[in-house]
Amino acid sequence: MRTQDLDEAIDAVTKVYCPHTIQITGSVRSIDVLLEVTRRTSQPLVELSYGAPVKIDAGNFPRLFLMMHCARGAASTSQHNQVAEWRYGQTIPFSAGLDTQLWFDQAFVQKSVRLDVDKLETLCARWLGHPLQQPLRFALHPFSEDFERIWRRTLSYLWFTEESGLTLAGAARTAFDEYLLTLLLHHHPHNYSEEIAESAPAPVPGLIRRAERYMIDNAELPITVSDVAAHLGISLRSLQAGFCQWRATTPSTFLRKIRLQLVRDQLLEPDTDANVTTIALRYGFSHLGRFSAQYQSAFGEAPSLTQRRVRAASFLSNRTPSRRAR
Numbered sequence: 001m002r003t004q005d006l007d008e009a010i011d012a013v014t015k016v017y018c019p020h021t022i023q024i025t026g027s028v029r030s031i032d033v034l035l036e037v038t039r040r041t042s043q044p045l046v047e048l049s050y051g052a053p054v055k056i057d058a059g060n061f062p063r064l065f066l067m068m069h070c071a072r073g074a075a076s077t078s079q080h081n082q083v084a085e086w087r088y089g090q091t092i093p094f095s096a097g098l099d100t101q102l103w104f105d106q107a108f109v110q111k112s113v114r115l116d117v118d119k120l121e122t123l124c125a126r127w128l129g130h131p132l133q134q135p136l137r138f139a140l141h142p143f144s145e146d147f148e149r150i151w152r153r154t155l156s157y158l159w160f161t162e163e164s165g166l167t168l169a170g171a172a173r174t175a176f177d178e179y180l181l182t183l184l185l186h187h188h189p190h191n192y193s194e195e196i197a198e199s200a201p202a203p204v205p206g207l208i209r210r211a212e213r214y215m216i217d218n219a220e221l222p223i224t225v226s227d228v229a230a231h232l233g234i235s236l237r238s239l240q241a242g243f244c245q246w247r248a249t250t251p252s253t254f255l256r257k258i259r260l261q262l263v264r265d266q267l268l269e270p271d272t273d274a275n276v277t278t279i280a281l282r283y284g285f286s287h288l289g290r291f292s293a294q295y296q297s298a299f300g301e302a303p304s305l306t307q308r309r310v311r312a313a314s315f316l317s318n319r320t321p322s323r324r325a326r
Contacts, residue, residue: 001035009033009050016046017114018064026053028106040158040168041177042116047071049109058100065115065138066094067184069152073107082140091151093138093188113155115181123181126226127196129235139189147187154180157287166277171222171259171284178224179286200237202245207232211239211251219258222284225251259283260298267306270314276303 001012010022012035024031032051037044049072058064061079068075069091076085080098094100096117104110125131143151158176161168168176185196211228228251229239243251266272266279277288280303285291295303 001033003033004031006031009035013048016044017066018058018062020056020058022050023055023057024052025055025103026106028052038158040161041173041180042119043177043180044114045155045158046112046114047110048112050104051106053106054104056102056104058102061094061096061098061100063117064094064096065117065120065136066112067115067151068092068094068110068112069155070108071111072109073105075102075104075108075110077102077140079140084140084142086142089148090142091148092140092142093184094140095135095137095190097135098137111155113180115184116177119177120181120184123178123226124185124192124196126229127185127236128192129200129229129238132192134191137191138184143188147183150183150187154183166281168281168286170282172281172286174222174224175284176286178226196237198237200235200241202241203232203234203238205242205246207234208242208246211242212254215251215255215258219255219262220283223255225255228255256294257298259285260295263295263303264299264306267303268310270310276307 003009003012006022006024009031010020012033014020016035016037030052031054032049034047034049034051036047038046068086070086070088072088074085074087076083077092077094077100079094079100084092086092121132121136124136142148160166185192211232214228214231215223225239226236229236232239234242239251243249243254247254262283263279263285266274267276272279274282280288280291285294292302292304299306301309
């Protein structure tokens with residue numbers, strides 16, 4: 001959407017974020033608002049600019065966790081008696097339920113991610129192994145330089161899928177959502193960071209066997225490792241510790257191996273019409289370049305080569321006449 005009508009802009013942005021008011025500041029008295037929303041996963045990507053210096057009163061940010069990246073210009077904020085500034089190339093996290101004001105300069109362009117509150121809080125609780133005792137709150141300052149690079153690289157992949165028309169659905173969408181939220185919970189400080197970083201006791205081997213069986217039986221469904229931990233009634237930290245101690249690997253690696261085999265089984269079917277990309281996405285591989293490398297490492301050939309080889313063999317088999325026909 002593009003508009004120079006302030007009321008129209010407020011109404012559109014309210015639908016994406018939350019109710020708010022906007023005041024144009026400085027000598028510029030008109031706006032030129034550009035709003036673009038991309039919904040590749042359950043975490044919408046939002047590009048927004050006002051073309052004028054503005055002050056925004058967003059109230060208490062109801063049910064809104066927002067990772068706001070500055071793609072151009074500069075901005076400042078006040079949230080629950082804390083103040084912060086960020087500039088080009090930096091991302092700052094906003095937590096839900098806190099009184100929030102923002103000031104954008106005329107050049108400010110944001111590329112933000114609106115996080116799914118329920119998914120974020122559920123995942124945090126699964127890492128801890130218990131319900132959240134108080135609301136999740138992120139430190140109000142820009143991401144570290146290292147995390148910023150990881151975050152931008154991850155989101156650039158989502159922008160790429162939008163431009164290429166690639167659809168993330170099912171297991172691929174679920175896996176990407178959990179990966180994005182896990183990055184945030186582990187790389188930017190919040191009020192549960194210390195507890196998440198604490199070591200957890202490894203469960204008995206029997207629980208690890210149950211985890212493996214659950215993943216084997218449900219690998220075709222859009223499950224994640226946090227679903228496995230929830231099924232067993234243990235924390236994600238304990239699940240990780242158990243696989244590390246008893247299997248010298250991680251639950252994510254175990255699940256990935258199962259799904260790589262499922263992909264290979266599909267590619268070895270001579271009658272399948274699906275291409276490599278469709279099959280990989282079906283089994284939760286959202287990053288196709290990484291998937292191809294993992295497949296080659298596991299089976300000694302690229303997935304595309306597997307499919308070409310099987311189709312070529314099927315084609316020759318169908319063309320070869322039988323002895324009786326001769």
